[in-house]
Amino acid sequence: MTRLKDIAKACKSKNAGPFHITLDIMFDDPKLFERVRATGVIRAELIAQLYGVPAESVQFTEYPPALAWKATIARRIPSGAIGDTDIYGAQQHAPLLDIEVPIQAS
Amino acid sequence: MSQTNHEVRMMSASGILGYGFPEASLNAALERKPHMIGVDGGSSDPGPHYLGSGKTLNSRLAMKRDLSLLLRGAIKNGIPMMVGTCGGAGGEPHLQICADIIREVAKEHGLSFKMALIHAEQDKGFLLEQLNAGKLRPLGNAPQLRAQDIEGAERIVGMMGPEPYRRALAEGAQVILGGRGTDPAPWVALAMHHGVPEAPAWYAGKMLECACNAAIPKKHDCLLVTVGEDFVQAEPLNPELRCTPMSVAVQALHENASPVIRYEPGGVVHSEHCSITAVTDRVVRITGMQWKPAPYTIKLEGARRVGFSAFTIAATRDPGLIGQIDSFLDFVRESTATKVKALGLSTDDYQLVLRVYGRDGVMGAWEPSKDAKPIEVSLIAEVVATTQEIANAALSLARVTLLHSDFPGRMCREGNMAFPFSPSDVERGAIYEFMLQHVIEIDDPLTMFPIDYETVGAAA
Numbered sequence: 001m002t003r004l005k006d007i008a009k010a011c012k013s014k015n016a017g018p019f020h021i022t023l024d025i026m027f028d029d030p031k032l033f034e035r036v037r038a039t040g041v042i043r044a045e046l047i048a049q050l051y052g053v054p055a056e057s058v059q060f061t062e063y064p065p066a067l068a069w070k071a072t073i074a075r076r077i078p079s080g081a082i083g084d085t086d087i088y089g090a091q092q093h094a095p096l097l098d099i100e101v102p103i104q105a106s
Numbered sequence: 107m108s109q110t111n112h113e114v115r116m117m118s119a120s121g122i123l124g125y126g127f128p129e130a131s132l133n134a135a136l137e138r139k140p141h142m143i144g145v146d147g148g149s150s151d152p153g154p155h156y157l158g159s160g161k162t163l164n165s166r167l168a169m170k171r172d173l174s175l176l177l178r179g180a181i182k183n184g185i186p187m188m189v190g191t192c193g194g195a196g197g198e199p200h201l202q203i204c205a206d207i208i209r210e211v212a213k214e215h216g217l218s219f220k221m222a223l224i225h226a227e228q229d230k231g232f233l234l235e236q237l238n239a240g241k242l243r244p245l246g247n248a249p250q251l252r253a254q255d256i257e258g259a260e261r262i263v264g265m266m267g268p269e270p271y272r273r274a275l276a277e278g279a280q281v282i283l284g285g286r287g288t289d290p291a292p293w294v295a296l297a298m299h300h301g302v303p304e305a306p307a308w309y310a311g312k313m314l315e316c317a318c319n320a321a322i323p324k325k326h327d328c329l330l331v332t333v334g335e336d337f338v339q340a341e342p343l344n345p346e347l348r349c350t351p352m353s354v355a356v357q358a359l360h361e362n363a364s365p366v367i368r369y370e371p372g373g374v375v376h377s378e379h380c381s382i383t384a385v386t387d388r389v390v391r392i393t394g395m396q397w398k399p400a401p402y403t404i405k406l407e408g409a410r411r412v413g414f415s416a417f418t419i420a421a422t423r424d425p426g427l428i429g430q431i432d433s434f435l436d437f438v439r440e441s442t443a444t445k446v447k448a449l450g451l452s453t454d455d456y457q458l459v460l461r462v463y464g465r466d467g468v469m470g471a472w473e474p475s476k477d478a479k480p481i482e483v484s485l486i487a488e489v490v491a492t493t494q495e496i497a498n499a500a501l502s503l504a505r506v507t508l509l510h511s512d513f514p515g516r517m518c519r520e521g522n523m524a525f526p527f528s529p530s531d532v533e534r535g536a537i538y539e540f541m542l543q544h545v546i547e548i549d550d551p552l553t554m555f556p557i558d559y560e561t562v563g564a565a566a
Contacts, residue, residue, distance in 0.1 A: 014360070014361055015150075015151055015361060016361055016362055016363045017150060017361075017363075017543075018150050018153075018154070018540040018543075019246075019248075019540070019543050020363055022359075022361070022362065022363060024359050026356070026359075028352070050474070051472055052471070052472070059363055059364065061364050061365055061366060063355070063358070063359065063365045063366065065351070065355035065358075065380070065382055066352060066355035066356045066358065066359060066365065067352070068355075068356070068359060068365070070359055070364065070365055072363040072364070074247070076470060076471055076472060077470075078539060078540050079150070079151070079153050079154070079540065080153030080154040080155065080538070080539060080540065081154075081412070081539040081540070082412055082413075082457060082459060082490050082537075082539070083459050083470075084153075085461060085467060085468055085469070085470050086468060086469075087151075087152065087153040088151055088152070091468045091469070092468075092469060092472060094469065094473075094474065095472070095474045098474075
C-alpha cells in the first residue's frame, strides 16, 4: 500500500463558486497515473466516504489531459457565511493525502 | 474595428486587477500588436464581504498602478482596453471606483478616449417582476427564491456574458469597464467582434481569465492568446514562464466544478475532445473545443447582511483543559447564555461561534483526525448579533467566561486562557452572506446591463 501524498504531484481543494468545493488529485508521471487509475481506487464513492456526503452528490471527472481526477461537493457552510472556517476553500484537501493506493511505490 | 482578421491576439495582464504584473511583460505584449489588452477584476472567492459592503478587494493604489500601465499602453497603440468585474465584486460602487481611477490617470497623462461603463447591479423591482413571471430559477439544490429574499438583499448583481462588451465595441468605445461578468466575457467579446466563432472564443477567454495561471512556474504575469477559426494558442510574455500541454490542461481544473464542461450564458463549452499540443517549449495549441447553445440565462450573485460581528482570540496550554475542551466549551456556551439573558436579551439576538484551532479549526466536521492530542489549542470566539452593541456585549461575557470558569482538575485558578492582544475584543462590523444560487431567463442579453458612454479627457 502506498499513500497518495507520497506519489501524487498535488492534492488540493478550492472553491468552485461560493457553494461548492472542488478537490483535485494530480500526477506528473503518465505511467504512474495509469497505474493508479488501473487500481480503480479513486472514484466518487471514496470521496463521498472521506467527506461524509452521499455518493450521488459528488460530481466526479477523470481528466487524463492533466493526469488528474476532479471531484466537486457542496460546501458544509457557504463561503463566508456564519461559522465558515475556510473562505477560499483551499485547506479542505487533507483527507485526500492518506488515500491508500494498492501499488508498490517505485 | 471591422477588420475580418481571423487570427486575433489578446492579452490578459494578471489573475485579478490589482495583483500586479511586470511592466516588461506588458511591453512584450504590445510589441506583438495585440487586438486588445485587458484584465479580469473580480471573483466571489474572497467571500461575500465585498459585494455586501461595496468595498473593493484590492487597494485603490494597486488597481491604479495596473490600470495606469494598461490604459497608457492601449491608448498609445490604438487598441481596446477592457476590465471585467471591476473592483472585485462588480457592483455599482466597484465599477465607479475603477471609472474614477481611469479618469484620474487620463487627466494625469493627458489621454482622451471614449469609455463605456457597463452596469451589472440589478434593480430589485425588475428582479421581483422576473420572479413573479417565473423567470428566476434555482440552480442545483438551491431553494426557491422568495420576494423577501430579494427585498432583504444588500446588493444583487447579474453575471454578464460577452454581449454588452460587444455592443460597447461596436459603439466605438476604446476603454470598457464592466460590472460583474462571467470571467472570460471581455475576451470572448473581442474575439467574436472579429468574427471568431463561439467555441474557440470561449476557450480563449477561459485561458485568459486567470492569465499566467495557465503557465509554469506560477506567477502573476501576462498571458498572450492567439485565437482563430478552430484553434487557441497560449503563451506567456515573460520569457521565464512556459505554457506546456500540462499547464494548460491544469488551468481547466482551476475553480471549476468540471474540467471539461463549462456553463456560460447562452451555452455550454465542451472540451472533452480537445487536443492540446506543444508548438514550442513555451507555446501550446488547443483544438477541438465545442460550443453547444442553450437558452440564454444570467446567473445572479447576491449578498445579504446577516448581522454584526465581534471576535476574540485566545489560547490554552493547559493539558487538563485541552483534555476536556468540548465539555468546557459547552459550559461556556450555557453560562454565556445565562449572562446574556440577564442583560434583558434573548438567545435569538446572538450566535456564539467557537472555532478550535489545533484540533478542527480548519475543517470542522470534515476533519478526519479528531483524536489528535495537541499540546496547545487556540480559540476564536465570535459573536454574530443583530446589532454591534449586542455583539460586543455578548462577546465580552463569553470572553470572561472562557477566562474565569472552573472545570474539574483546574490547576491555574488565575485564568484559563492566554490572550495575545489588548484590547482583546475586535469589532468586525456588518457581515454578509451569499444568498443567491439562481439564474434568470432573459431574451435579450443586453437588457440587464445598461451601458453609459463618456468621452474621457480633453475634448479633441
